[in-house]
Amino acid sequence: MNLSTNSLGSSVKFRHFLSFIFKILSLLGLLLGLIVLLVLIGDLIRRGGDRLSIDFFTNFASRKADRAGILAAWVGTLWVMLITAVLTIVVGVSAAIYLEEYAPKNRATRLIELNILNLAAMPSILYGLLALGLFVHQMKLGSSLLTAGMTLSLLVLPVVIVASREALRSLPFTLKEASYALGATQFQTLVYHQIPAALSGIMTGVILALSRAIGETAPLITIGALTYIAFLPQSLMDSFTVLPIQLFNWLSRPQEEFHANAAAAGLVLLFLTFLLNGVAILIRIKARKNIKW
Amino acid sequence: MSGEIITQPARRAVFLKKSTKKPRNIVERLFEFWFALCAFLSVFITAGIILILISESWPFFQQVSLAEFLTSRDWSPLFSDPHFGIQPLLMGTLLSTFIACGIAVPMGILIACGLSEFVPPHIRQFLKPIIEILAGIPSVIFGYFALLVVTPAIQVLFPELPGFSLLSAGITMSFMILPLIVSLSEDALQSVPRTLREASYALGATPLETVWKVVLPSASSGVMAACILGVSRAIGETMVVALAAGQQPNWTLNPAEPAATMTAYMVQVALGDLPHGSLGYQTVFVVGLTLLLMTLVFNYLALRVRNKMRPL
Incomplete structure (x- = not known):
């Protein structure tokens, strides 16, 4: 009797000891993960921080590392993001509206939904190959800003569709009922009530999609974006470079000095990504505070 | 309040029947058509990717037999004596993915449990928002980390490690997919009802037993989906391997050697100046x-897993 309670007691102790070990391990893992990422970002700042100056933003790329800048790259990134944003909003939100509000429950709709899930998990470089075959060679658009914008908006389409659908779905049904009761058609209800009410959710999705598009490198390399450009694009059909490609180019050179440039460009890119993400989070928090259905 | 007796789907069905049948005018009809067109565009994207890849690959397979493509252990399409065996590139991709997921999946689940x-x-x-932001760091920046931070760090421990290796690419990719797996798994764990945990504790289970035997199994479909998404990110990851794993196709099982992956090869050729229609150009497709076939098989498996392991 004594023996059995004793062994029970020690086994409970042992189980709690195991549990304690697990707790410590999981928290250490979390800490370790955060520290590793902090160290990585710290290295970026240590190597590239000095290179960040006004000149760095106003100079074109150059063969001399200390005179090279990211003017063409950041202007190109701005252009590409603008085109991507317009195309993504127009197409992505429309698709979300159809799937959420108009689509009948049949096999075709099911196919589209499955297909969007599938697209979201497709490697980005395959979108680059599609663009190379279709936009660059078949449609003869060349390695232009337009091609880049179209490629990236295809790439982030699933993100926007899923986010916009969720935003539309989360609206209370009474909103629609009230509008219908006043004699509005489905389209009027959409334009005057559902879309304005879901706007913050839709915008969050669009900004998150852009924060993904801004760092994409592989599909743009595939369509043949240039790495050395000494002019600013004037029209949609001009060739271009973007920040991630400039970063990749500097990184693949052996000289240390160019690595410092790469780090500085990386800092700018990282800042833009964090900024977009931060804005999305702020919109989400603000929307949650303002609207109480 | 009496309106609440009718369930939402039922009310929705009534409205859809009435309102979709007769749009008020031609503008509304046009818009409706446009919405549908945009939704079907996603199907055209998939079809477009498949069609382009097959049509550009077709001439290649008329010159190179499928048997050589699958069995040769040599990939040197741009040499004067070319060989076209996919195996070395495939091995590179599989090995780097294996390393990345071998680290990120257990770590991710452990951290998600802790969190x-x-x-x-x-x-x-x-x-949580910090982890979500970390999941959005561009992959080319992880390429920088792989080349200039991770490789030198491993070289301190193993000085004979070359400047390019699958090992450092794999380890860096594990940092890249870790926030993704943590964030999505944590969502799944949080969605397990509190009552299940309370019941487990009431029966005398320790926190470890509660997590391991009650919470994780209940959230298994979500955690599994998170891990599968992580693996598919690693398979398709391009910039880290293009920068840190090396450019030379190399049939090896040793992760400390440099070896090109499928994605790294595509970037390497895209950076060169191969004329449209040449054999070298076709090899990219x-x-x-x-890569597409691998991804499709993988996505199908993911779907099967998800449908099989429906949450409670």
Whole structure:
């Protein structure tokens, strides 16, 4: 009797000891993960921080590392993001509206939904190959800003569709009922009530999609974006470079000095990504505070 | 309040029947058509990717037999004596993915458990957005880390490691997919009802037993989906391997050697100046087709897993 309670007691102790070990391990893992990422970002700042100056933003790329800048790259990134944003909003939100509000429950709709899930998990470089075959060679658009914008908006389409659908779905049904009761058609209800009410959710999705598009490198390399450009694009059909490609180019050179440039460009890119993400989070928090259905 | 007796789907069905049948005018009809067109565009994207890859690969397979493509252990399409065996590139991709997921999946699940079960809610609310932002760091920046931070760090421990290796690419990719797996798994763990945990504790289970035998199994479909998404990110990851794993196709099982992956090969060729229609140009699409097939098989498996393991 004594023996059995004793062994029970020690086994409970042992189980709690195991549990304690697990707790410590999981928290250490979390800490370790955060520290590793902090160290990585710290290295970026240590190597590239000095290179960040006004000149760095106003100079074109150059063969001399200390005179090279990211003017063409950041202007190109701005252009590409603008085109991507317009195309993504127009197409992505429309698709979300159809799937959420108009689509009948049949096999075709099911196919589209499955297909969007599938697209979201497709490697980005395959979108680059599609663009190379279709936009660059078949449609003869060349390695232009337009091609880049179209490629990236295809790439982030699933993100926007899923986010916009969720935003539309989360609206209370009474909103629609009230509008219908006043004699509005489905389209009027959409334009005057559902879309304005879901706007913050839709915008969050669009900004998150852009924060993904801004760092994409592989599909743009595939369509043949240039790495050395000494002019600013004037029209949609001009060739271009973007920040991630400039970063990749500097990184693949052996000289240390160019690595410092790469780090500085990386800092700018990282800042833009964090900024977009931060804005999305702020919109989400603000929307949650303002609207109480 | 009496309106609440009718369930939402039923009310929705009534409205859809009435309102979709007769749009008020031609403008509304046009808009409706446009919405549908945009939704079907996603199907055209998939079809477009498949069609382009097959049509550009077709001439290649008329010159190179499928048997050589699958069995040769040599990939040197741009040499004067070319060989076209996909195996070395495939091995590179599989090995780097294996390393990345071997680290990130167990770590990710462990961290998600810690974050979901042992971190106080106010700290979790603060950490969660940070982890989500970390999941959005561009992959080319991880390429920088792989080349200039991770490789030198491993070389301190193993001085004979070359400047390019699958090992450092794999380890860096594990950092890249870790926030993704943590964030999605934590969502799944949080969605397990509190009553299940309380019941488990009431029966005398320790926190470890509660997490391991009750919470994780209940959240298994979500955690599994998170891990599968992580693996598919690693398979398709391009910039880290293009920068840090080396450019030379190399049939090897040794992760400390440099070896090109499928995606790294595509970037390497895209950076060069191969004329449209040449055999070298077509090899990019052939490798792309192989990557697409892998991805499709993988996505199908993911779907099967998800449908099989429906949550409670």
